[in-house]
Amino acid sequence: FGLAAAVGPAVAAAVAPEVERLGYATIWTNDTPGADGLVVAKAMLEATERIRVGVGVIPCDARPADTIAADLEHLGIPLERLVLGVGSGRSRRPLDDVRLTGAALRRTIGPTVVVAVAALGPRMCRLAGEVADVVLLNLMTPARIAWARERVAESGRRAGRPSGAPEVAAYVRVAVGAGARDRLAAEAARYLRIPQYARSFEAMHVEPATVGVAAADAAGAAAGLGAYRAQCDETVVRALPDPADLAAGLLAVARAAAPST
Numbered sequence: 001f002g003l004a005a006a007v008g009p010a011v012a013a014a015v016a017p018e019v020e021r022l023g024y025a026t027i028w029t030n031d032t033p034g035a036d037g038l039v040v041a042k043a044m045l046e047a048t049e050r051i052r053v054g055v056g057v058i059p060c061d062a063r064p065a066d067t068i069a070a071d072l073e074h075l076g077i078p079l080e081r082l083v084l085g086v087g088s089g090r091s092r093r094p095l096d097d098v099r100l101t102g103a104a105l106r107r108t109i110g111p112t113v114v115v116a117v118a119a120l121g122p123r124m125c126r127l128a129g130e131v132a133d134v135v136l137l138n139l140m141t142p143a144r145i146a147w148a149r150e151r152v153a154e155s156g157r158r159a160g161r162p163s164g165a166p167e168v169a170a171y172v173r174v175a176v177g178a179g180a181r182d183r184l185a186a187e188a189a190r191y192l193r194i195p196q197y198a199r200s201f202e203a204m205h206v207e208p209a210t211v212g213v214a215a216a217d218a219a220g221a222a223a224g225l226g227a228y229r230a231q232c233d234e235t236v237v238r239a240l241p242d243p244a245d246l247a248a249g250l251l252a253v254a255r256a257a258a259p260s261t
Helices: 009-021 037-047 065-075 094-109 122-131 142-158 180-192 195-204 218-229 246-256
Strands: 026-029 052-059 082-087 114-118 134-138 167-176 213-215 234-239
Touching: 009 026, 009 037, 009 246, 026 037, 026 082, 026 234, 037 052, 037 065, 052 114, 052 134, 065 094, 082 094, 082 134, 094 114, 094 122, 114 122, 122 134, 122 142, 134 142, 142 167, 142 195, 142 218, 167 180, 167 218, 167 246, 180 195, 180 213, 213 218, 218 234, 218 246, 234 246
Parallel strands: 026 052, 052 082, 082 114, 114 134, 134 167, 167 213, 167 234
Antiparallel strands: none
16 A cells, blocks of 8 residues: 655554555555655554555655665664665666665665665666665556566566565555546646656556546456556555545545455
């Protein structure tokens, strides 16, 4: 399951126990200006007992590895259930900076830290296949996820990594109920303003507003997610809730798209 850090730690902590009860493997949040993903992750870790908590992802140009390590220590965040995601952000040297950040995190925090790398294009997919524990894809069709997996796997083999490493996860935007299509279209329009995503949408030859799942109910959500789940080790149901009541909206999506559905 995935929620925006902008919902705040209180809402995230209220939602996380139900997400855990529903059987999700991981609950993810992001990290954006004005919405600290580590603070939200801490709230969700404290509210749960077993589920992994992922931060996907911290832009390495905005928060370098030593700052991330210091923030983890300051906040007192345990590492046992944490997946620490990094991305290139607006770096002018995205591949070099992501590689160096991942290595620095392992060196500074310890080799047991679980590092996720956000990947979109072919070169970042190959880098992630070489160095990441988890590859985190975003806003891709099932066919594009399969394309990304091929590049991740090829790189992993060349690096001598064991079969099945790294794990491939993908954020899939999911909106359920009244206004679902409008929320999915608005999300696509927001990402179209980012050049990397505009190029990715163009490469997929699809209408951006169709990438993800907009469903009237749980049956529709399960049907729409099927093709994504077939391509991923972990399909992250990135909720697009009704903004009128964030906690209730998030829970409605979590229940409709639960792993058992």
